[in-house]
Amino acid sequence: MNIFKTVAIFILISVTPQTIAHDQGDTIEQAINYRQSAFRMIAWHFKPMGAMVKEKIDWNLTHFQDHASAVAALARLPINGFIPESDFGDTHAKSIIWEEPDDFAEKMQAFVEQAGDLQEIAQNGDRDEISQQFIQTARTCKSCHKKYREKN
Ligand code: HEC
Numbered sequence: 001m002n003i004f005k006t007v008a009i010f011i012l013i014s015v016t017p018q019t020i021a022h023d024q025g026d027t028i029e030q031a032i033n034y035r036q037s038a039f040r041m042i043a044w045h046f047k048p049m050g051a052m053v054k055e056k057i058d059w060n061l062t063h064f065q066d067h068a069s070a071v072a073a074l075a076r077l078p079i080n081g082f083i084p085e086s087d088f089g090d091t092h093a094k095s096i097i098w099e100e101p102d103d104f105a106e107k108m109q110a111f112v113e114q115a116g117d118l119q120e121i122a123q124n125g126d127r128d129e130i131s132q133q134f135i136q137t138a139r140t141c142k143s144c145h146k147k148y149r150e151k152n
Contacts, residue, residue: 019060028086035081036091038074045070050138053131065122071137072119075112079105092150104148111140 045067051057052064082104088093097104114137121133 024085028083028089030091031086032089032091033080033081033094035078038077038081042071042074042078045074046138046141049134053134059127061122061125061127063121068119068122070114070115072115075115079108092152094148094150097148103142107140107144111144112135114140118143 049064049067049071050055054057082093082097084098087093088097114133118130118133118137122130124130
């Protein structure tokens with residue numbers, strides 16, 4: 001075997017697996033960060049709507065409409081962060097997500113649709129209807145968390 005071949009094989013063996021493992025680790029960490037950030041943004045807009053519905057803060061239709069629009073747009077994001085093998089690491093996502101991806105995706109889609117309806121209904125301004133639809137949307141968060149999110 002000539003020296004170049006030996007060196008080439010040595011580099012391949014010694015460097016490649018580590019490099020790949022490192023890159024994968026980075027990507028997984030970024031994916032976890034991405035979805036957690038998306039959920040935090042969603043919660044940032046969702047909470048004040050809940051406070052209005054529960055009459056903990058004053059009703060403000062314009063604010064409600066803005067928050068509802070933000071949630072409707074953000075709702076589409078978190079699914080992108082649930083990439084394969086990202087069930088380990090600094091995450092509260094349960095491994096069962098990757099065992100039942102269709103059911104998980106359906107639950108995410110249910111949330112996307114309810115959030116879209118909330119944005120639409122918020123435009124008509126009827127407080128009772130808006131509150132009802134807010135509760136429907138909140139149920140989609142809870143039903144997913146119950147099955148797929150580890151309690152803190
Ligand atoms: C289809 C499933 C699903 C839906 C729908 C969903 N979540 Fe989550 N949520 C998760 C999972 C899984 C995690 C854990 C993510 C992780 O730690 O990697 C999470 C994490 C979070 C977190 C913690 C983020 C952090 O700081 O780490 C918040 C806040 C949150 N969700 C709020 C909401 C709200 C509010 C809604 C509805 C308006 C919602 N989620 C809808 C599955 C869902």
